[in-house]
Amino acid sequence: MLNPQLSSMVITPEGITKITALLNELYSEANARSILLVEKSGQHLAMVGEESPHVMALSALVVGAFSSTREIARLLGEPEFKTMFQQGNRLNIFISLLDSQDLITVIFDERTTLGMIKLKTQQMTKRISEEIKNMAQSQVGQGGPWR
Amino acid sequence: MALINYASREIHCKLVFYGTGMGGKTTNLEYLHKQLSPTIRGEMVSLNTANERTLFFDFLPLDLGSVQGFKTKFSLYTVPGQVEYNASRRLVLNGADGLVFVADSSRSKIQENVDSKQNMIENLASYGMVLGKIPWVIQYNKRDLPDAMTIEELEKSMNPEGVPYFEAVAFSGQGVFATLKAISKAVLNGLS
Known part of the structure; x- marks a missing residue:
């Protein structure tokens, strides 16, 4: 049985497929370089677009930076x-808080604009939050991880 | 918060090394980073002040093998030990699955150790968590100091809960892997 204080989050194949599809939709519509979805304690949930070998460190730092704010x-x-928005010479990062307290991080360059990224991300946050919520609810009563 | 991913068959857990300033938390992570093969550990990230004290946290991701078909991935964090960085300490604790309290064995540091443990309890409470319901162990570090307290004295002051403890000299690596093994095992047992 799961320890309730540790409140594990379970990622199902169905749930993460739906979430990744939404991230891909946002990636295409906003013309982003990559999008990273990070759980509030600093673990990465999904990444689309250009992969990074530093995804775990990126996730920890994104949550750290946002927690500071x-x-x-x-x-x-x-x-x-x-x-939160960080502007660089070549790359920019836009981070948006989801209702679930998880973070969506959009990395983009000069091929798009901050306005477009903000608009498309904000349109998508509710749908992604709902999918995360659905995934969490689908696990209620299904026991521990060692099925 | 442990993250159990059925799609990639991975379990992600967060371990936090807590304790007084200059007690050896960062040294634990540095030793693991130095000793472990790059195939099982990622890059270590340190957010330091200009004088090399931890400002926000250190971070080291590790792959610690498989359990029942799930790859286990641990994210190791340290907190800044200095009293004035409590806001950072509280933030790093968010979502922790297991704790290592790194106590400085020096006789002159005993009150700082006691205060730091109390601070950990208070910061856990801010997330509605209670020490004793989260897996944790104590590491008595700097056992090589000439003024090191005896284990009996340290146990009496620091460990009325009777959690597992480990003697360590993190700088040379003594006790570092034993501590990691114990806390990672306790966290995984807590999930099953």
């Missing part, structure tokens, strides 16, 4: 910041 918000008396 959460503390900044708290100190300023703001409930939370929903998005």
